[in-house]
Amino acid sequence: MSAIAPTQITFFEFLTPLVASGQKTITIRDFSESHYQPGTQVEVYTLESHTKVCDIVILAVEPLAFDDINELHADQEGLPLDELKHLIQQVYPDQQRLFMISFALVDSKVSSN
C-alpha cells in the first residue's frame, strides 16, 4: 500500500527566495520527508511563519548519501557546498541516508489573453 503523497513542503525562510526565483531546484531531506511523488504539485511554505511562498512540481525523489553530496548538488541548492553540508548536519545530525528531491517552480503568472 502506498502512502498519500504530501501536498505541502516547508523551507527555512531565508531559503525561500531561492525557491521562488527558480534558482533552487533540489532539496535534500531525510526519510521522514521523502514521501513526495513525482508529477505532483506541492505548496511551498516558510517553516518559521507558515507563509505560502509558491508552488512547485516534484520531478524526482532519489536516495543520496551525505558523503556523496558534491558541488553539483550545492549549485542546484543555490548554496556553497560547505554551507549546505553544515546546514544538513545541523538539521539531520549523523544521518548518512538522505534523499534528493528535484523540483521545478510552477509559474503562477496568469495570461491576460
Ligand SMILES: CC(=O)Nc1ccn([C@H]2C[C@H](O)[C@@H](CO)O2)c(=O)n1
Ligand atoms: C522542516 C523543514 O523545513 N526542514 C528543512 C530541511 C532542509 N531545508 C533545506 C536546507 C538545505 O538547503 C536543504 C537540504 O536539506 O533543504 C529546509 O529549508 N527545511
